[in-house]
Amino acid sequence: MSQNAAQPxxxxxxxxxxxxxxxxxxxxGPGQPDPWVSxxxxxxxxxxxxxxxxxxxxxxxxxxxDDVYARIGSYVYEMDLTGWGWVHVILGALVAVxxxxxxxxxxxxxxxxxxxxxxxxxxQFLFLPYAPVWSVIMMAIDVFVIWALASQQxxxx
Numbered sequence: 250m251s252q253n254a255a256q257p258x259x260x261x262x263x264x265x266x267x268x269x270x271x272x273x274x275x276x277x278g279p280g281q282p283d284p285w286v287s288x289x290x291x292x293x294x295x296x297x298x299x300x301x302x303x304x305x306x307x308x309x310x311x312x313x314x315d316d317v318y319a320r321i322g323s324y325v326y327e328m329d330l331t332g333w334g335w336v337h338v339i340l341g342a343l344v345a346v347x348x349x350x351x352x353x354x355x356x357x358x359x360x361x362x363x364x365x366x367x368x369x370x371x372x373q374f375l376f377l378p379y380a381p382v383w384s385v386i387m388m389a390i391d392v393f394v395i396w397a398l399a400s401q402q403x404x405x406x
Contacts, residue, residue, distance in 0.1 A: 301345025
């Protein structure tokens with residue numbers, strides 16, 4: 250055993266078993282970001298940008314009152330289809346701007362992204378009777394976005 254390994258904070262390159270656990274050129278430690286999480290945040294930004302634009306288009310289709318969405322009978326959370334359209338347009342624009350902020354690594358975008366993804370999740374749940382398959386897909390994407398942004402570690406550099 251080398252003298253450095255016996256001391257706290259010693260370098261592990263000379264010890265058996267520890268040299269294999271640390272990639273060359275990089276020190277493992279508690280402050281080190283996980284590459285899966287950093288890639289997840291980038292992917293969450295792309296998903297938010299694309300999902301926001303699609304939500305705006307979804308809202309425009311609902312406002313236009315054409316035959317894209319079928320009217321349903323009685324629903325507990327009943328709202329006019331035009332009202333749902335405006336909800337999707339406004340929320341979609343906010344989600345898209347936040348996704349662009351994530352891609353630019355804006356400091357405000359992480360917490361705003363969690364907040365707007367949660368609002369989008371709720372809105373898609375309430376919109377289930379109008380577009381069930383699309384709403385379930387968007388809810389799953391929103392859950393991933395919330396996970397990716399909540400598990401991001403603060404940079405200490």
